Amino acid sequence: MRRVVIPAVAVVIAVGLLALLAFGVSAQGTNSSIDASVARGDYPQAPNYHLRLPILGASGTESLADFRGKVVVMNVFASWCQPCQAEAPILEQEQQRIVKNNATILGVTYLDNSSASEAFVQQNHITYPVIRDVNGNLVRGFGTTGVPETFVINRQGQIVALRRYQLAGDWLQQTVARVLDEHS
Amino acid sequence: MSRITHRIRTARRSGFAPLAMLMASIALALAPAAWATTKPRASLTDIENDVMCTACREPLAVANSPEAESERNYIRGLIAQGLTKAQIEQNLVAQYGEAVLGKPPASGVNLTIYILPPAVLAVGIATLAVTLPRWRRRTRAAASQPSGALPPPLDPADAARLEHELSNFRG
Numbered sequence: 580m581r582r583v584v585i586p587a588v589a590v591v592i593a594v595g596l597l598a599l600l601a602f603g604v605s606a607q608g609t610n611s612s613i614d615a616s617v618a619r620g621d622y623p624q625a626p627n628y629h630l631r632l633p634i635l636g637a638s639g640t641e642s643l644a645d646f647r648g649k650v651v652v653m654n655v656f657a658s659w660c661q662p663c664q665a666e667a668p669i670l671e672q673e674q675q676r677i678v679k680n681n682a683t684i685l686g687v688t689y690l691d692n693s694s695a696s697e698a699f700v701q702q703n704h705i706t707y708p709v710i711r712d713v714n715g716n717l718v719r720g721f722g723t724t725g726v727p728e729t730f731v732i733n734r735q736g737q738i739v740a741l742r743r744y745q746l747a748g749d750w751l752q753q754t755v756a757r758v759l760d761e762h763s
Numbered sequence: 764m765s766r767i768t769h770r771i772r773t774a775r776r777s778g779f780a781p782l783a784m785l786m787a788s789i790a791l792a793l794a795p796a797a798w799a800t801t802k803p804r805a806s807l808t809d810i811e812n813d814v815m816c817t818a819c820r821e822p823l824a825v826a827n828s829p830e831a832e833s834e835r836n837y838i839r840g841l842i843a844q845g846l847t848k849a850q851i852e853q854n855l856v857a858q859y860g861e862a863v864l865g866k867p868p869a870s871g872v873n874l875t876i877y878i879l880p881p882a883v884l885a886v887g888i889a890t891l892a893v894t895l896p897r898w899r900r901r902t903r904a905a906a907s908q909p910s911g912a913l914p915p916p917l918d919p920a921d922a923a924r925l926e927h928e929l930s931n932f933r934g
Binding site: 585592596599657658659660661690691692693694695713714715725726 | 829832836837890
């Protein structure tokens with residue numbers, strides 16, 4: 580009996596450690612299921628839709644659900660990111676164009692401190708709402724691993740297009756126009 | 764400030780106005796510098812070793828990226844405010860989340876990294892404590908057995924064959 584117990588305990592411990600390792604590795608991995616769904620045209624619901632996050636430079640919180648009924652272009656950015664700086668004027672220009680059509684850009688700062696983010700917003704004359712995702716609780720659901728990333732969410736709260744790198748003005752204009760036309 | 768103004772007024776009355784003005788100017792020039800110089804209570808090098816560059820997922824001390832530089836600048840600002848290392852780390856957690864800490868807090872799943880290694884070590888020591896004396900006892904028992912102990916007797920057929928072989932050998 581004893582001859583069986585010790586190896587059995589050793590095997591259980593080894594399996595437990597391997598399971599822990601597998602869990603850790605999978606938690607660090609990237610989630611590309613949204614990309615695949617959007618590519619198929621099987622638009623997924625925006626994750627963490629009701630998660631409330633602090634508004635940059637103001638008190639209070641906002642969630643994606645607060646924009647229900649609007650087309651939302653969610654742009655994940657950080658002040659230190661060069662491509663984000665290149666995108667900012669394009670996004671602000673688009674905001675001026677779409678705000679009257681019941682659509683908005685929504686900035687989400689990630690991996691950044693609030694003072695630097697606020698300075699970024701001021702320097703780029705950003706007028707669209709910006710929220711802070713300190714722990715990545717919102718963007719992790721979108722499979723975000725870095726910045727910039729942009730997700731276009733339709734009026735039903737579904738992700739219909741995304742860019743996991745610096746966006747181009749043409750792509751943004753055409754995509755938003757298409758989504759606005761869908762239900763106009 | 765009011766004390767300086769009072770001295771100027773007194774000096775004007777006593778005829779030392781130019782000298783008093785000069786002293787007051789020097790005092791005013793030095794005063795803000797003295798106030799602004801807050802003695803730092805933490806060092807960037809010390810903090811860099813204990814926090815992570817959250818975007819690059821490596822210790823800030825070895826990270827060399829725009830995000831790391833932004834984080835360093837932020838820490839420099841906090842050091843200039845005279846915050847302690849603990850206060851700076853708290854502030855960093857508020858800005859970048861718990862992922863910024865090199866040593867995660869001992870709660871939730873993170874507990875495993877604090878509990879598991881000592882537990883494995885303890886199990887290993889306990890296993891050795893149990894098995895080593897047994898091995899020693901067995902070794903001693905084996906050593907204490909007489910080396911000339913007789914093997915089990917041969918069955919009759921084998922014994923007859925052995926005897927036959929030996930008789931051939933003896934000639």
